[in-house]
Every structure is written in structure tokens, then in C-alpha cells.
Amino acid sequence: MPRRIVALSRRTRAWPLWARYLATAAIVLAAIGFRWILLGPGEGYPYVVLFPAVIAAGLVFDRGSSVVAVLLGALLGVLLFVAPAGALRIPHATDAVALLLFLGAGLAVAVVIEDMHKAVVELVEANERLAAAEAAQDVLRQEAAHRRQNDLQRLIATLRLQSQTSRDERVRDALDEAIGRMRALARVDMRFERHRGEDATVDTRDLLAGLAEDLRQAGGAELRPIAFSVSAEPHEVPREQAIPLGLVATELISNTLKYAFPEDRAGTVSVGFRREGEEFVLSVADDGVGFDTAAAPKGTGLGRKLVRALVAQLHGRAEVLSGEARGGTLCTVRFPVRLPEDAAAARPLPASEPPAAGQAQAVPFPP
Template sequence: MKNIPGSKLLPFGLPFLLAVHFLVGVSSAVGAQTTANQVRTYSGFIDEKTESITVVTDQFYPPYSFIGESGSLEGISIDLWKEWEKVTGIHVDLRGMNWASAIQHVTEGKADVIDTFFVTDERKKTFLFTDAYAEIDVPVFLHRSISGIKSLSDLTGFTIAVKTGDSGIQVLEEAGIENLLEFRNYSDIIRAAKMHDIRAFCMDKPSADFLMAKAGVRDFVPVASLYVGQISRGVLKTRQSIFEKVKKGFSQIPQSRIREINRSWYGTAVPYAFNYRPIVFIALILLVVFTVLVAFILFLRFQVDLKTGELKTQLDLLERSERWNKAFIRALPDLFFVIDRWGYYLDYSVNDERLLRSTSEGLIGKNISDIFSPELVSVFMEAVHDVLRHGGIREIEYELEVPAGLRHFECRIVSMDTDTALYIARDITGRKEIEQRVVQSLNEKEVLLKEKEVLFREVHHRVKNNLQIVSSLLTMQSDLFESEKGLTLIREIQNRIQSIAHLHELLYQSKDIASISLQEYFSSIIREISITNHEQFSRIDLCMDTGLIRASLEAALPLGLIVNELVSNSVKYAFPEGTGGTIRISSRVDESSVCFDIADSGVGLPSDFDPDTSESLGFVLVRSFASQLGGTVQYLPGGGACFEVRVPSGRLILDAEA
């Protein structure tokens, strides 16, 4: 009886083996007799003409086909073909070779049949298959030091050894496992596993058990089954007659003979007499111990898986952090150097070697005194010793002549441990050049701005003088008017001109020629009105508070003309027959606008007078100026005359901004 070295790895339990011993012996005897009879019966299977077929198989696929110690092919498949030869009378030329060559031989027609052939959908397109004669579990074996693998997806990232042409390759690739290391045969894989060159491999389980037992490899265990495949014999679809002969021949081999061949390779128990009761008692004890051990092992496995998962997570985080740090450093334009407390370079990382005073090959081991001037070395070493003693960061700026030219560098120095420091140098030549250009440009712009400011002040001054001349001309022209209506018209025009003139006067006197204070502007307008209407204004109290609101020329001018019209109207019509009262000017700010209230305590507007539709020049001007500002003017009924002028806040400079 032939026993493979791995047969001891397949214990069925001693009580069970003893129970089936008698049946196995009986069936073997009967099977042997039947075989002899059937061999004689089927000797006329084929016609009397001598025939021969060529069969190729994997020479490294134990226990089905492999090169034995005698140098010839042995195994279950070999014995079965010998039986087939006896049954059919056809000579079988058995050829063992590596698996890739076997497939190539049968595909190219150099062989009739290929044995130990897994049945797959892809192969069915080309081959005809006999009935499967074995179901083979195809797992992935991992080294015992690797744990936490529960499914194929957990194998992603591992390098898995496979046999070239093996059907398991397609299954692994479909599962997303791409790191496959191909070997010519299973023996080479087991040899690499024994030498610890691989940590994972995919192999049919019977072959793995046989080869690992033979090589003394005990550190690998199956962890994830790819599939359970069926092995059969394959014939090209173009060789239908060969296929029918092969199939018919194997169907005539007695099942008892097939079982006998399988037992001869997988082994069977040797009968002996024994007392069952002690064995049963011991078995029970062993079962209890085994149960406790299994529970303990499962608990340990759970703890190991838990810790392994945590370690894997931490390892992934560390690897990702390392990748990020390396990518971050590569992306930075800075130069990184590690030096010790004596100024010797220990490590560096640069992206542009043109910024190095020395070549990168000769930098490690050099001292900074070989790179910098004595003065700069002194500054550097003082900074290094300072950060090594007290921590913190020291910054240094320096110039250095490098292959890229004279460059300006900004350097930051920090301590790494008690004897080493890291300094990071950044090329700031471009920034320095920009700063110099900016300073030069600012100086030039400052001169231009001062000249422009002088020019604007001169313009405002001349406009104010010209308006004063126009006002004086109107005063001279008023001597020609005899009617009071004409003189009143001249004075109103003069007030408007003076409002504009005061605006230009305030602008050229102001420190900020871009805007003026509305409080000052309105005060100068009302002062001019009081001079023109001295008698009426003497009986009026003025209350004005517009806060710190400022306005540009474009916004101040229409506002001033509105105030001029409304205040002049109040002075002339609000207090008849020598009566007096109060004129109030105030401002308030809401969410989107600034409101100016111009009100008096006089008799108010006539009941039939509508300022919104009035065609009088004053109210037409008021509405026009308010529209020019993008605002509105509204009459508020009540005691006296009250007008609300609402202007968008964006047109003014509020006190918070001032």
C-alpha cells in the first residue's frame, strides 16, 4: 500500500477508523475480484487494431501526478490511466511536464488528452470534459504569523504565489487581487515558502498537503477558499472520437478499483484488537479538553484579530502620514537640512540643487564652515546652540552665491533632539526684488499723489474764486433791477452759487480733499443765508446736528443745494409778520440709508400746496437733486414744515467709517 507523507494530516478519528475497518477490508477483497473479472470482460472494448493515445499531465501535481523517487510518473491519475489501458487495450503514452507546457501541447494538437484539468466556463469553449473524478478545494495559504484574514477582500495588497496557467489566477484577479507572483509548478512554490521567500500562495489543497508534508513546511495554513473545483480529463472539441473512447473507457473501470487506488494513495487504517471502553472514556475526556481548548483558542483568535485590526489601522495611518509628509516636503520649494551641534550636515532634502553651494553628493559630512563665511557661521552656530538649549525658533536672513546666482535666503532653525537641529531655508530672492520695486514704486506714487493733491487744491481754490466773481457780478447787476421780485431772484441765485463756492472752499482747505464734513458744509451755507436775510434770521434759532457724516464732492453738492433751498424757504415763509421760531437740521441712520430732517416750527405749507407736484423752481430743484443722489424727499405733515431727505448710505461716509 502506497501512503503519501501527508496522509497523517487527514485523521478521521480512531473510533471511526476502527468502525469502518471491517467494511473497507471486505469491499477491497470484493473489488479486487470484480476488477479481475471485468478486466477479462472488457478486453474486447476496442477493435483489434493497435491504437495509441498521448496524455499530458502536470508532473508536479501530487497525489494525482508527480515524478516519484524512481524518476517516473506516479499518482492517482497515473494508476487510473493504467487501468484504462488494461480495459481498452489502447496504449497510453503518459507525459509529465510543467502545467503551461501541458496546456500548450494539447492545444497545439501534440497530445490527445490533458489530465488533472479543472473544469471552467472558459475552458468549456474549447474542450470536452469527461465526468469529474475529484472535487478539489482551492484555498489561499498564509504564513501563521499573518492573521485577521477572513475573506478574499482582506487579501488585497498581499503578493500571492500562483502556478502559471492555474485556473485560480482568474478567480484572484476577478476578486481584485493583482499582486500575483507566478511559478512554473507547485514544487517551486513550496520550495519558496520553505525559504520564506513568499508569505502567501494559492494551491490545490491535496497537492499542498502532500508537498508541505514532504518538504517539512508547517508554517502555512489555509485561510480563504477560492472555490471547490472539479478535475477531469479534457479533449479538444475537434477530437470527438478520442473523447468518446476516453469517456467510455473510464466508465468501464469498476468503482471498487477506483476506490482501491484512492485508498492506496490517501491511506487506510491498520486493524488491531483493542478494548473499546477505555478508548471511549479517553475520547470523551479528549473531547471535553478539545472543547475547552477550542473555546480558548477562539477567544485568543478574537483578541488577536482585534489587536491585529487595531495595529493594521495604526500602520495604515502611519503609512498614510508618511506618504503625506513626503509629498508635502516634495511640494515645498524650501531646502531642508539636518545638522548636529558642531555644524556637520547629517541629512538634507532639496528640489533644486542649483540653490546648493556644494553638490548634493559632497554635502553629507561637511561642516557649515565649508559653505558660509566666518561671520555667517558664527551667527548660525549661535542660533543652533540657542535652540538646542532653550527650544523655540530662530530666524536668520542671509545672502549666498550659488550656481543659480546671488540669492537671498530666509532660514528658520528648530531643535530635533539634544544634539541635532533642523534648519529650513527658503529662497526669498523674488520677494526681495518685489519689495525693492514696491518701495521704489511707492516713493514715486507718493510724489505723484502730493503733486496731484496740490493740483486739486488749486483747482478747487480757483473754482471758488470764479464763483465769487460770478456772485459779485450778480450783485453789480442787481442795481439795474427796481422790482423786489427781481432782487429776490438775484439773491436766490447768489445763495445757490455761494453754496457751491463754499463746497470748493472747504475742499481745498480740508486735509482730505476727497470728502468734507457735512456739519461744516451745512453751517457755511446757513451762515451765507443768514447774511443775505439778516433781518428775518435774527428772530430764528438754529439747531443742527448731522454727526460725523462726510460726503464726497458728488454727494455733498446736491445735499448742500437741497439744504439751501429748504432753509431759505423756511426763512422767507415760515415766520410771517415779524414772528420767530426754530429751524432744525438733524440726521439719522437706518439699515440702508441716511435720513436728513429739515424742519421749522412755523406756519407750515398751505393746505392746497403739494411739494411733490409743485412746479416752483425751488421744489423742482430739491426733487431733482434728491433723484441725482438716488434718494427721495418727502414732506412730513404736522406742526410747521418738515422734509425728510433720504439718501442711500453707500453714497456717504458714516461716522463709524470716519
């Protein structure tokens, strides 16, 4: 409503002075006519309907128009509705007091309306400047995200070229591993740009389902007998949690596709996310060949270090379920629903219960 009034007054305040005063007179005459219809031509209540006319003149035009409405309304009120009617005389003290009160209140209303109008105009203009700034910031953010994606793709292309020209197999493997993580980072960054909202939160179901689909396509899982299952509860998490969460999920799923199904083995990758009390639980499970947590890593071991570092950002804990009783691998990450203000405020998550005989054993994520 204030925006509409400001938009109207911007047009009407640009009218010539004579047009504004003529329109003000029309408003006052309409109020007098309404008084005449409402109470008849008799004496009494000469100013009862003039205050709305004063307010309307101030809102639509300016303070000068309100003053004109006050003076013209007082003149017509005395002339038409104060005895003796038709004469500009006020023989009774009560009528004089009523006139003075109307003049004082009307002029005060004119001043207040003008001040309120200025405040509303300033507020509307400030909101318009803020909206324009936010639009410009959004354009800059999109441009920055586009350039960031281009820079990542150029870096990936450079590393790929270096990998293809290298004769050292260990160097090629390291560069290929770096390329995979750069691609994962690019996917996560793009996914966050798609899910950026006004409240700067990300829906966990959309995030994990999208990342799993991206990794399935990027890892060639559609050409291999590997099925994906994503069961994630929808929770709005802030960007400070969503970034490490997405990167942890990306790393765990990538490692599963890389090591769990050798020689085109068939299998299933299950991604889960749920809330348990005051904790979130991310799980990535497979029915592949499994691995020995005590054995040396098959690659450089950087993936494990990344997972541990990202879980530390979440103030959580990662565990691996291993053992012949289960088969495959289950990686679980638990972290608080609300991040503490600092690392010292984070309470360690409770240790796992010791497994019963013959059951798979959950161990901390290996270093």
C-alpha cells in the first residue's frame, strides 16, 4: 500500500500548483456535499467530514494542499453550518472554540502527513535501491560462479593433458586422482548454485540425490551393472554444513565406484541420510568386495584424509563397518544438527557399542 501511495503522489505532486489546489478544492467540496447529504443543511458538526479531506490532500498532493483544505473547509463550514447560516460571523463562543480546534488539529495533521510521506518515500526508495543492489549482486554472483566453473574446467583440462603426456604411471595415477576430485568439486559447486536460496540453505534430499546421479553418470555406472539407491530425508541445512556434507558424500560414493566393484562386478550402492535426535547420519553402503581397514590404501590415501578433514569441519565422526559377516562396506558419518560456535564447544559423539560375537565391527574411519 505505501508503495502505491508513493507511486501516485510522484505523479500528482508533479502537477502545476493551480491544478493541485483546484483538485484540493474539489476534494473539500465533495466532503462538504457528503456532510450535507449525511446530516442535512442544518447547523451542527460543521467539520466532522473535513479531516478525511485534509488527510487525502496531504497524501495525494503535499502539505500546502492540506493547508488549503483546512482553510477552505473552515470557511465553508462556518458559512454553511454555523449560525447564522450564510454569514461569516461566529456569535457563540463554543463555535469559535470548535473552529480553533479544527484549525489547530488540521494544520497539525498537515505537518504530520507531510513528515510521514517523506519517511515512506525514503523507505520505498531505500527498498528500491536495496532490490537493485541485490539484483546486481546476483548477476555478479552468477558471473563469478560461471568464471569459477570455467577456471575449474581449464585446470582439469590442463591436468588431463599433463596426465596423458606423462610416462610415469604413478604420476598419471596421481593426476587422474586429482582430476577426479576437481570434477567432484565442480559438481558440488554447481549443485550448490542450483540450490542457492534466499535463506542460504540446501535441501539434503535434493543435494544427495543430485550428487549421486551426477556421480553415476560421471563414473560410467550406467554402463556397468551397478544400481543406485538414495533414501535421504529432506532437511534444510546451512551452507556451512552442506558444503562438507556434499564433498564427503562425493568422496565416499566415488571411492565405492572405484574400488567396490572390480572387473565389472554387479552390485548396489545405497546412500542414506536421516536425523537421529540431535545428530544427522550420512551412510554410503555397497555390497561389493569390501576392504580391510587395517590394510594400506590402494591409492594415495588422500581420499581418506579428505574425508577425515571434512568430517572434522562438521564436528562429527566417520566409521566403517567391516567384516566378513556383513560383506561389502558401510561408511557412516555422524555430525551434530547444529554446528557449535567454535570447535571447543563441540562435544564428541558417543562411542559405538562393542559388537557381539560374529557380527561386523564398526571401526573409526582409517587415517
